[in-house]
Amino acid sequence: MSELHDKTLAELSAGLAAREYSSVELTEHYLQRIDDLDGQLNSYVTVTAERALEQAKSADARIASGDAGPLTGIPMAHKDIFCTEGVRTSCGSKMLDNFISPYDATVVTNLGEAGMVMLGKTNMDEFAMGSSNETSYYGAVKNPWNTDCVPGGSSGGSAAAMSARLCAAVTGTDTGGSIRQPAALTGITGLKPTYGRCSRYGMIAFASSLDQAGPMTKTAQDAAMMLAGMAGFDPKDSTSADRPVDDYVAALGQSIAGLKVGVVKEFMENDLDSGIAASTQAVLDQLKKQGAEIVEISLPNAHLSVPAYYVVAPAECSSNLSRFDGVRYGHRCENPKDLEDLYKRSRSEGFGAEVKRRIMIGTYALSAGFYDAYYIKAQKIRELIAEDFQKAFKQCDVIVSPTAPETAFGIGQKTDDPVSMYLQDIYTIAVNLAGLPGMSIPAPLSGGMPVGFQLIGNLFDEARLLNVAHQVQLATDWHKVTPEGF
Amino acid sequence: MAWETVIGLEIHAQLATKSKIFSGSSTAFGAEPNTQANLVDLGMPGVLPVLNKKAVECAVRFGRAIDAHVAERSVFERKNYFYPDLPKGYQISQAELPIVGEGHVEIVLDDGEVKTVGVTRAHLEEDAGKSLHEDFHGATGIDLNRAGTPLLEIVSEPDMRSAKEAVAYAKKIHQIVTYIGICDGNMQEGSFRCDANVSVRPLGQEELGTRAELKNINSFRFLEKAINYEVERQIDLIEDGGRVVQETRLYDANKDETRSMRSKEEANDYRYFPDPDLLPVVIDQAFMDAVAADMPELPDVRRARFQEQYGLSAVDANILTSTRATADYFETVGERSGDAKIAANWVMGELAGALNKEGLEIEQSPVDGEAMAGLLARIKDNTISGKIAKQVFEAMWAGEGSADEVIEAKGLKQITDTGAIEAMVDEVIAANPQQVENYKNADPEKQPKMIGFFVGQIMKKSQGKANPGQVNQLLRKRLS
Numbered sequence: 001m002s003e004l005h006d007k008t009l010a011e012l013s014a015g016l017a018a019r020e021y022s023s024v025e026l027t028e029h030y031l032q033r034i035d036d037l038d039g040q041l042n043s044y045v046t047v048t049a050e051r052a053l054e055q056a057k058s059a060d061a062r063i064a065s066g067d068a069g070p071l072t073g074i075p076m077a078h079k080d081i082f083c084t085e086g087v088r089t090s091c092g093s094k095m096l097d098n099f100i101s102p103y104d105a106t107v108v109t110n111l112g113e114a115g116m117v118m119l120g121k122t123n124m125d126e127f128a129m130g131s132s133n134e135t136s137y138y139g140a141v142k143n144p145w146n147t148d149c150v151p152g153g154s155s156g157g158s159a160a161a162m163s164a165r166l167c168a169a170v171t172g173t174d175t176g177g178s179i180r181q182p183a184a185l186t187g188i189t190g191l192k193p194t195y196g197r198c199s200r201y202g203m204i205a206f207a208s209s210l211d212q213a214g215p216m217t218k219t220a221q222d223a224a225m226m227l228a229g230m231a232g233f234d235p236k237d238s239t240s241a242d243r244p245v246d247d248y249v250a251a252l253g254q255s256i257a258g259l260k261v262g263v264v265k266e267f268m269e270n271d272l273d274s275g276i277a278a279s280t281q282a283v284l285d286q287l288k289k290q291g292a293e294i295v296e297i298s299l300p301n302a303h304l305s306v307p308a309y310y311v312v313a314p315a316e317c318s319s320n321l322s323r324f325d326g327v328r329y330g331h332r333c334e335n336p337k338d339l340e341d342l343y344k345r346s347r348s349e350g351f352g353a354e355v356k357r358r359i360m361i362g363t364y365a366l367s368a369g370f371y372d373a374y375y376i377k378a379q380k381i382r383e384l385i386a387e388d389f390q391k392a393f394k395q396c397d398v399i400v401s402p403t404a405p406e407t408a409f410g411i412g413q414k415t416d417d418p419v420s421m422y423l424q425d426i427y428t429i430a431v432n433l434a435g436l437p438g439m440s441i442p443a444p445l446s447g448g449m450p451v452g453f454q455l456i457g458n459l460f461d462e463a464r465l466l467n468v469a470h471q472v473q474l475a476t477d478w479h480k481v482t483p484e485g486f
Numbered sequence: 487m488a489w490e491t492v493i494g495l496e497i498h499a500q501l502a503t504k505s506k507i508f509s510g511s512s513t514a515f516g517a518e519p520n521t522q523a524n525l526v527d528l529g530m531p532g533v534l535p536v537l538n539k540k541a542v543e544c545a546v547r548f549g550r551a552i553d554a555h556v557a558e559r560s561v562f563e564r565k566n567y568f569y570p571d572l573p574k575g576y577q578i579s580q581a582e583l584p585i586v587g588e589g590h591v592e593i594v595l596d597d598g599e600v601k602t603v604g605v606t607r608a609h610l611e612e613d614a615g616k617s618l619h620e621d622f623h624g625a626t627g628i629d630l631n632r633a634g635t636p637l638l639e640i641v642s643e644p645d646m647r648s649a650k651e652a653v654a655y656a657k658k659i660h661q662i663v664t665y666i667g668i669c670d671g672n673m674q675e676g677s678f679r680c681d682a683n684v685s686v687r688p689l690g691q692e693e694l695g696t697r698a699e700l701k702n703i704n705s706f707r708f709l710e711k712a713i714n715y716e717v718e719r720q721i722d723l724i725e726d727g728g729r730v731v732q733e734t735r736l737y738d739a740n741k742d743e744t745r746s747m748r749s750k751e752e753a754n755d756y757r758y759f760p761d762p763d764l765l766p767v768v769i770d771q772a773f774m775d776a777v778a779a780d781m782p783e784l785p786d787v788r789r790a791r792f793q794e795q796y797g798l799s800a801v802d803a804n805i806l807t808s809t810r811a812t813a814d815y816f817e818t819v820g821e822r823s824g825d826a827k828i829a830a831n832w833v834m835g836e837l838a839g840a841l842n843k844e845g846l847e848i849e850q851s852p853v854d855g856e857a858m859a860g861l862l863a864r865i866k867d868n869t870i871s872g873k874i875a876k877q878v879f880e881a882m883w884a885g886e887g888s889a890d891e892v893i894e895a896k897g898l899k900q901i902t903d904t905g906a907i908e909a910m911v912d913e914v915i916a917a918n919p920q921q922v923e924n925y926k927n928a929d930p931e932k933q934p935k936m937i938g939f940f941v942g943q944i945m946k947k948s949q950g951k952a953n954p955g956q957v958n959q960l961l962r963k964r965l966s
Contacts, residue, residue, distance in 0.1 A: 202533070205531075208762035209762035236534060236536060238535070238763065319757070323575050328573065339626075367755050368755045
């Protein structure tokens with residue numbers, strides 16, 4: 001019998017229902033693991049042990065009264081970008097180090113109502129800006145596969161915690177690859193849903209037109225269960241999709257024979273790392289083996305996605321982060337001599353270097369005389385990329401590619417080279433620009449380190465993505481390998 | 487040199503919605519600071535705006551009222567700048583694609599001429615909070631109750647040529663927004679605010695002069711004064727060899743002057759871009775139709791109808807349609823009393839005088855339309871005379887009851903019994919033989935005037951209650 005922390009959500013759900021263990025026992029088990037192991041990883045910024053045990057008790061009562069759902073009593077964690085009432089919500093920044101949120105994000109409410117137990121809040125790149133989780137005010141997160149390496153970012157704490165099984169499931173957010181790239185680098189399953197599928201209310205905004213919440217889990221089946229709990233229309237978010245949520249779990253049983261899988265030509269060319277190429281090919285071979293048809297598709301404008309993203313995302317962030325001004329909450333400098341001093345010092349002290357860099361880029365891109373050349377042009381590129389995908393989906397059902405260009409890199413290796421850091425998201429960003437759902441599932445290891453395989457679906461096609469991933473996972477063990485020592 | 491003044495106005499009308507434009511907080515005026523500011527209004531991390539449909543409806547109503555094109559698709563943008571009473575560090579407004587496009591209104595000038603003033607656009611936006619500098623020693627208090635209150639910013643063409651025209655235009659817009667019920671029009675509370683763009687140019691010159699934007703004007707009177715001051719300042723400046731600079735100037739009502747607030751060089755680059763938290767506002771035909779079906783009669787239309795239907799003069803019709811409440815009041819009185827002429831005279835005369843004296847608006851009148859109609863009905867059916875009616879009105883104003891109750895309580899019912907009046911006529915004739923003698927010997931042309939003495943005596947005797955027509959008739963008979 002596998003250990004408690006190796007169980008999938010479906011197994012835990014069944015175990016709780018059969019009273020093999022209580023939610024309190026399960027929660028204590030995870031809290032103990034965090035206590036024992038997180039010192040090596042720094043994946044949590046806040047552990048809410050007391051609250052977790054209280055929630056576990058309520059969950060046990062719900063289970064006892066027959067009022068439990070599939071997620072009731074299961075311990076999870078939230079990326080610290082989600083507002084959680086009464087709990088510090090830092091967004092990985094000194095700016096919000098003292099911020100106790102007065103309310104819950106909708107995703108937090110939804111999973112809370114489903115009966116999940118929150119163990120704590122996970123580390124992240126400051127304001128979700130980064131691909132290595134090195135920009136956090138709370139220090140870098142380490143990759144459980146090699147603690148000298150980064151776990152990816154910005155949901156690096158979530159990825160590391162999941163990979164080390166310091167929670168049964170975890171939330172992340174993805175603006176340009178922040179769920180998928182860390183999932184790839186830590187060997188877990190991560191899903192970025194269609195833009196608007198999960199509410200953004202209470203999720204601290206980085207780039208509003210791109211941000212999307214999603215689950216990070218052991219398996220595709222777990223992701224399906226989590227997404228079912230998270231997704232849904234929210235009247236508090238005007239950009240959330242007012243359409244019913246598919247039954248993701250029920251859709252998992254379908255054969256993929258005859259499925260048309262489009263491989264992105266441009267992503268497999270040139271200087272793709274040979275190890276990544278081999279792992280990607282292994283998954284493609286597996287898909288073929290299960291009856292899928294592999295076709296080559298082209299995204300001719302995909303090479304423009306990183307530059308377009310680094311206009312749109314900073315532009316939106318420069319405005320979104322204006323509210324952190326030291327006036328109502330968050331960091332305020334000591335003894336401001338006047339209003340301008342209050343603004344300047346509070347923001348200079350509260351924000352880290354990468355955040356400042358992006359605010360500067362975005363402010364520049366939106367300023368008079370540059371707006372058309374940058375922001376408007378980037379929006380046009382976005383439309384072209386979305387059209388590329390729509391054309392491609394005429395030839396295939398799902399699109400696939402590597403998730404990230406390489407396996408986890410060393411801590412500090414790219415911190416002085418923002419552009420090489422930005423290129424971490426070269427395969428994921430186009431998906432955000434087009435608002436599509438994207439997923440990363442573990443491929444065979446390369447050099448002993450995890451590799452992610454990206455699946456991209458058409459709008460609101462999460463059920464299909466999850467099923468394809470699940471079918472692969474039923475036939476393979478790539479998602480079952482875990483880092484040594486955790 | 488002869489100068490021409492060019493004025494354009496930017497009017498901010500606070501929309502009369504119950505809740506804010508992007509949150510569910512109340513918009514009521516005068517609450518304790520920060521008690522009407524929720525998470526969204528406070529700009530908490532992670533919160534999102536949700537558009538209040540009522541605000542959109544208000545804007546569409548206005549668009550229809552000024553015969554403007556209402557955009558099928560308009561877009562909210564962020565206007566980015568830092569200020570402590572602007573919680574998010576940006577104001578949600580509309581820039582490129584406003585909800586209301588070009589329209590126009592007609593104003594009546596002093597000489598009776600009608601002038602058309604163009605409205606460039608009107609767009610929806612949220613208001614900021616308030617910074618409170620008093621009561622905080624060395625610090626500033628922030629009240630965010632007003633933050634997020636819906637505003638319609640109405641931008642005119644630079645079509646006005648004098649302060650008087652500007653005031654007439656502002657009053658016209660005020661009349662329209664209050665008529666169609668989208669704004670309470672209260673200038674003291676800031677529900678209706680005017681900024682004026684003022685420039686001067688040599689008469690005959692095509693090119694516009696450099697303009698100054700005047701802010702902080704909270705009454706029509708101050709609007710006129712501020713513009714007049716500014717025009718004079720600019721002309722003096724140019725004639726003295728100076729140059730007008732483009733700037734924002736604050737009007738100080740106490741000193742009756744404008745002073746520089748910030749120049750164009752110091753102006754912010756607002757870095758407008760579409761707000762990614764909000765979808766474009768799409769208005770379909772069904773929504774337009776629903777608003778159209780619900781539009782009240784507009785002031786100009788109502789004025790024309792009053793002239794036509796009630797035979798009122800243009801001047802009277804204008805006065806009686808000046809506000810929707812006045813027009814409603816008049817129509818109630820006219821319909822219930824069955825005499826529009828008397829109704830018009832009383833609303834513009836006795837009632838207007840009483841309201842004016844106490845500084846009340848017609849909707850605050852202690853005598854409502856129904857009550858007024860009840861009074862006028864008693865004049866029409868000869869129960870009381872017009873003169874007694876004024877006495878009854880005063881009592882009604884003082885809260886002594888309906889016209890009938892006052893007439894009854896004070897015994898003011900007109901005496902129409904011929905026998906009773908004859909008796910009084912006889913008494914007066916008997917008591918004043920000398921006057922009777924004089925009357926009889928007088929030139930017949932002077933007699934009508936002289937009869938007034940006897941009428942006066944009789945009215946005095948009857949305490950004003952004798953029917954004046956009957957008194958006259960009987961007197962003439964007796965004295966002839």
